[in-house]
Amino acid sequence: xxxxxxxxxxxxxxxxxxxxxxxxxxxxxxxxxxxxxxxxxxxxxxxxxxxxxxxxxxxxxxxxxxxxxxxxxxxxxxxxxxxxxxxxxxxxxxxxxxxxxxxxxxxxxxxxxxxxxxxxxxxxxxxxxxxxxxxxxxxxxxxxx
Numbered sequence: 259x260x261x262x263x264x265x266x267x268x269x270x271x272x273x274x275x276x277x278x279x280x281x282x283x284x285x286x287x288x289x290x291x292x293x294x295x296x297x298x299x300x301x302x303x304x305x306x307x308x309x310x311x312x313x314x315x316x317x318x319x320x321x322x323x324x325x326x327x328x329x330x331x332x333x334x335x336x337x338x339x340x341x342x343x344x345x346x347x348x349x350x351x352x353x354x355x356x357x358x359x360x361x362x363x364x365x366x367x368x369x370x371x372x373x374x375x376x377x378x379x380x381x382x383x384x385x386x387x388x389x390x391x392x393x394x395x396x397x398x399x400x401x402x403x
Contacts, residue, residue: 262301275306278336283313287322291332309334313344315351315358323358335359 277298281290287310294308312335315323326332337352338345 262303266303275302275304276309276334277306279308279310281311281313287312287319287326291326291330307334308332309336311336311338311345312351312355313338313347315347315354320354320358323355324361327359 277294279290279294281287291308291310298306310326310332312323335355337347337355340346
C-alpha cells in the first residue's frame with residue numbers, strides 16, 4: 259500500500275520514496291533487497307530507492323555489499339546504534355561497512371566517501387574542549403586519539 263499511495267503523492271509534489279529495506283540478522287543483503295522490491299512490484303507511480311538496514315556484516319557478506327553498491331545502485335545504508343537485540347550494530351560492523359562502501363571506482367558515478375581526518379578530530383577534541391569526549395572507551399581506536 260505504501261508504495262502506491264506514497265508514490266502518487268510524490269508524483270504530485272510530495273517527498274520521494276526512500277523506504278527502509280529491513281534486513282534481519284543472518285539474512286543475505288540481496289534477499290532483503292529482493293523482499294522490498296517484491297513489496298513494491300507494480301505499485302509505484304515514480305522511481306523509488308531503498309535505505310538498506312545492515313544488522314550484521316560478516317566477512318562473507320562484504321562482496322555482496324560491494325555488488326549492491328556497484329551493480330544494484332544501492333547508495334544508502336542504515337546502521338543502528340540503538341535497538342539492542344534487533345538492529346544494534348557494534349563499531350566494528352560500522353567500520354567494515356564504511357570502509358567497504360568507500361571502495362568506489364574512480365570512473366563511475368558512485369557515492370563518494372570522505373576520508374577520516376584524524377588531525378581535525380584531534381583539534382576538535384583538544385582545542386574545542388566544550389564538546390568533550392563522551393565515553394571514549396567505547397570507541398576503540400578512535401578513543402585513543
